[in-house]
Amino acid sequence: MRGITVRDREAGISGLRLEDLPHPHAAENDVIVRVHAAGFTRGELEWPGTWSDRAGRDRTPSVPGHEVSGVVTELGYGTTGLTVGQRVFGPTDWARNGSLAEYVAVEARNLAPLPADIDHTVAAALPISGLTAWQGLFDHARLTTGQTVLIHGAAGGVGSIAVQLAHEVGARVVGTGRAADRDTVLGLGAHAFLETDRLEDAGQVDIVFDVIGGDILDRSAALVRPGGTLVTIAHPPT
CATH class of the missing domain: 3.90.180.10 (Medium-chain alcohol dehydrogenases, catalytic domain)
Structure with missing residues (x-):
């Protein structure tokens, strides 16, 4: 072969x-x-x-x-x-x-x-991105119906699947990305979309699911309400 x-x-x-x-x-x-x-x-x-x-x-x-x-x-x-x-x-x-x-x-x-x-x-x-999204949302963050989850990189490979899974379970989904990603992310089932330079407009959320890291991750920590969860799959800086 x-x-x-x-x-x-x-x-x-x-x-x-x-x-x-x-x-x-x-x-x-x-x-x-x-x-x-x-x-x-x-x-x-x-x-x-x-x-x-x-x-x-x-x-x-x-x-x-x-x-x-x-x-x-x-x-x-x-x-x-x-x-x-x-x-x-x-x-x-x-x-x-x-x-x-x-x-x-x-x-x-x-x-x-x-x-x-x-x-x-x-x-x-689907396999790697789908399993990564599932494990982040459900195995680590324990996402349940009625919670609010902020998903970074919501138009990307992992993020787009995370948006759909979170929507399917009955969570309120806020997706982030570039302005050009808005229609794609909303079409996947997100209830709201934010450009990454306006994260603070999200208010407090139950879960942040991050695929980017760096400054985005640092800014996201303040958005997680007490008792909430921040999950990242981004590599730490070397």
Whole structure:
């Protein structure tokens, strides 16, 4: 099969190469997925798992891409819950070869059935951003119906999903971004939109969900009412 590999950590995205690769092996509880669409983030090239396995051993050349949508072609020993020919999507393991190839081996527990009316390209864009938004809002902030949540970067990959999830659960959603993002954010279900230079107009909120960091994060802290929660996924400055 053909796949995209990386070998040189210092080369960045210019080090991506298309190569012939062995067909992946389906280990116990794995499935083999024929890839129809894959997601890749530039940040993967900084992740330790891209370059070494869980024992710290070099595993290059490695295949990046940790979001996949496709069709199951093979079941590993003991695999249950999925069938050959089934449409699926989900994240792949950080420390194994990823989805930028014709086929990928994935633990079955990482995959979900993909409805027939959802395009593979759309599905491959969801796993990492969707899980990040879900974990931030519900696992960490414990967002519930009736609360008010301020979501930064509300038109971006994570922020746009967070807006929709918060709206669906019955929260009041305030999205932030650039002026050009207003119609997009309101169309996703936000009840109000603020440009980032007018954050103070939000008043006090129960939850701030931040994807930006820096000055935005510092200014947001004052908006959280007593007992509220501030969640950020932004990297701290280095």
